[in-house]
Amino acid sequence: MFRKILIANRGEIAVRVARACRDMGISPVAVFSEADAGALHVRLADEAYEIGPAPSVESYLRIERIIEAAERCQAEAIHPGYGFLAENADFAQAVADAGLTFIGPTAAAMRLMGTKTSARRIAVESGVPVVPGTTDPLSSLDEARRVAAGFGYPVMLKAAAGGGGKGMRLVTSEEELPSAFETAQSEAAAAFGNSEVYIEKAIERPRHIEIQIFADQHGNVVHLGERECSIQRRHQKVIEECPSPINDADLRERMGAAAVKAARAVDYTGAGTVEFLVSDATREFYFLEMNTRLQVEHPVTELVTGVDLVREQIRVAAGEPLSFKQEEVAWRGHAIECRVYAEDPENNFLPSPGRITHLRSPAGPGVRDDGGVEAGAEVSIYYDPMISKLAVWGRTRGEAVDRLRRALDEYAVGGIKTTLPFFRQIVRDRDFIEGRLDTGFISRFFARRDAAAASTEVGEDDTKRRDMALIAAALDYLTAQQQAASNHQPQGQEQSRWRLSGRMALHRRS
Amino acid sequence: MKLIAEIAGAQHEVEIGRDRSRVVAQVDGRRYEVEALASRPGVYLLLSEDKVYECRVERGAARRESLEVAVGSHAYAVTLTDPKRLRGTSQSGAHAGGTAQIIAQMPGKVVRVLVEMGAEVEAGAGVVVVEAMKMQNEIKSPKAGKVTSINVAAGATVNAGDLLAVIE
Numbered sequence: 001m002f003r004k005i006l007i008a009n010r011g012e013i014a015v016r017v018a019r020a021c022r023d024m025g026i027s028p029v030a031v032f033s034e035a036d037a038g039a040l041h042v043r044l045a046d047e048a049y050e051i052g053p054a055p056s057v058e059s060y061l062r063i064e065r066i067i068e069a070a071e072r073c074q075a076e077a078i079h080p081g082y083g084f085l086a087e088n089a090d091f092a093q094a095v096a097d098a099g100l101t102f103i104g105p106t107a108a109a110m111r112l113m114g115t116k117t118s119a120r121r122i123a124v125e126s127g128v129p130v131v132p133g134t135t136d137p138l139s140s141l142d143e144a145r146r147v148a149a150g151f152g153y154p155v156m157l158k159a160a161a162g163g164g165g166k167g168m169r170l171v172t173s174e175e176e177l178p179s180a181f182e183t184a185q186s187e188a189a190a191a192f193g194n195s196e197v198y199i200e201k202a203i204e205r206p207r208h209i210e211i212q213i214f215a216d217q218h219g220n221v222v223h224l225g226e227r228e229c230s231i232q233r234r235h236q237k238v239i240e241e242c243p244s245p246i247n248d249a250d251l252r253e254r255m256g257a258a259a260v261k262a263a264r265a266v267d268y269t270g271a272g273t274v275e276f277l278v279s280d281a282t283r284e285f286y287f288l289e290m291n292t293r294l295q296v297e298h299p300v301t302e303l304v305t306g307v308d309l310v311r312e313q314i315r316v317a318a319g320e321p322l323s324f325k326q327e328e329v330a331w332r333g334h335a336i337e338c339r340v341y342a343e344d345p346e347n348n349f350l351p352s353p354g355r356i357t358h359l360r361s362p363a364g365p366g367v368r369d370d371g372g373v374e375a376g377a378e379v380s381i382y383y384d385p386m387i388s389k390l391a392v393w394g395r396t397r398g399e400a401v402d403r404l405r406r407a408l409d410e411y412a413v414g415g416i417k418t419t420l421p422f423f424r425q426i427v428r429d430r431d432f433i434e435g436r437l438d439t440g441f442i443s444r445f446f447a448r449r450d451a452a453a454a455s456t457e458v459g460e461d462d463t464k465r466r467d468m469a470l471i472a473a474a475l476d477y478l479t480a481q482q483q484a485a486s487n488h489q490p491q492g493q494e495q496s497r498w499r500l501s502g503r504m505a506l507h508r509r510s
Numbered sequence: 511m512k513l514i515a516e517i518a519g520a521q522h523e524v525e526i527g528r529d530r531s532r533v534v535a536q537v538d539g540r541r542y543e544v545e546a547l548a549s550r551p552g553v554y555l556l557l558s559e560d561k562v563y564e565c566r567v568e569r570g571a572a573r574r575e576s577l578e579v580a581v582g583s584h585a586y587a588v589t590l591t592d593p594k595r596l597r598g599t600s601q602s603g604a605h606a607g608g609t610a611q612i613i614a615q616m617p618g619k620v621v622r623v624l625v626e627m628g629a630e631v632e633a634g635a636g637v638v639v640v641e642a643m644k645m646q647n648e649i650k651s652p653k654a655g656k657v658t659s660i661n662v663a664a665g666a667t668v669n670a671g672d673l674l675a676v677i678e
Contacts, residue, residue, distance in 0.1 A: 467537040469579040
């Protein structure tokens, strides 16, 4: 087993990986940009190396700097986390070339699954169903127009090198196509350095359900069941759960088998996720893409199966066989995860960077908060705004929702805006509670919420709570006034504190 | 001390007196006796008739008088005016005189400017695309009108509150 692992990432995932290292008696090594010198992931590491200025292209994406750091500290392996270089085949290759172990699949497998067009081709070849669309990047707007007309609107434009909803655009009519095409290309170029875009028919009321797979270097490939990720905003997942509310053993079995087939087709090793669109009406499923890395939403699978996926990744990378067999995988209870973002839900989810002045994370039965920040930390404009993943577990979905509601109410973050208020509303939403989910959930939720807000009566409790808010605001104003006044007076508090420390210094001298 | 507080467009009169931790307050004539504990700056634990209200007060970045008060999991945007000082609540800015100032709401980088000087735009039309935290955000015009000023170019770095463009 490895003695030392360098974690080529930041934030909550770097913290998560460091925890698995600690569990296994492995020494975690951090890398950081200038902006992250005091970050939590640095504080929790045994060693830390600065790799450049704040922008990620000059630090977390600098392959040679990261490998240099790994060589300097004599780490045997590099864990890429997710995002940044996690799905960069050149990085995996460079790590291998330096004689180090990349904790993830081989560069060859990543290349095959890395672009959606190539992944689609493999899925088709291995008999896994796919959504109608192009397998090659579009060469021009005219071609996009032609292809879209072929199977009709709505269509989806997607970055060939994409993921995480970036460079992805729903186009409902031909008039929208030109500007959507340009934006998708430019976002793809900015985010992935590759502006290639392809087009797919959009499935109506689709559910986004993915299968976690795991493969070792000895030919064992298993699946750990599904995650329902239908609650998406801007095509980015915000709430994920396991099992899917529409799960049944048969569907899981069929999707699991398809996912394993896709993984085998590229001789996959390590943790991977095969994403499917599932028609809510027909329960037909279509291969979307394969993510050749750990997923943000891995905790829900961990909570339900009991398997530590990061620990398993490290074991498999070290050449050990999987620690469990397919027939040993059991799903117990229900888990739900919310991605807590530094974004303002009341202001069109605009990013809300800034200093975290107050932080109280929830705890208690069935609650797991994988955070990456502390009070006093600065949420920087340079990186992804996710500050934490809050996951809960319950014996049933109902119990999990109860715990999620409690945990969200307990969660307090000051200084920046977060998506917590938005989640508090969602967990009280009838459709969410009843598990009626599809990728259009959020927009319908907003419509319901606005209609409800217009008819809400204000109760006595609400009035009192609001009055207390006003009293606190007034107290704060009063305190600020008094402080300002005392700062102007020679006998103020600040003055006396200075005098006191002066006197103490005198005492020490004597 | 008497203050005028505005929440969601409604004005409330707040009168407050403090003797150490004991606070007597009147909000629109409703009288409260409250035990107030301020263990940390900006965090006030209020006990009123055995009910617990943990309140966190944050000052807005743009204007000192705009506060955000979180009570448990509820949040209120409050604008305070001290009648004695006549500060705060100047409503000029955003929509005064039929002009709309397009302001950057977050720090970031200008990716594209979608309009030209003198162009007529519809309400809701994209004006500038600003990228922050890997997301491109299209900043839209709140009203229909003519572009009378463009204050940024693609590639520029902007801070929250910076003027991007003006629509008249």
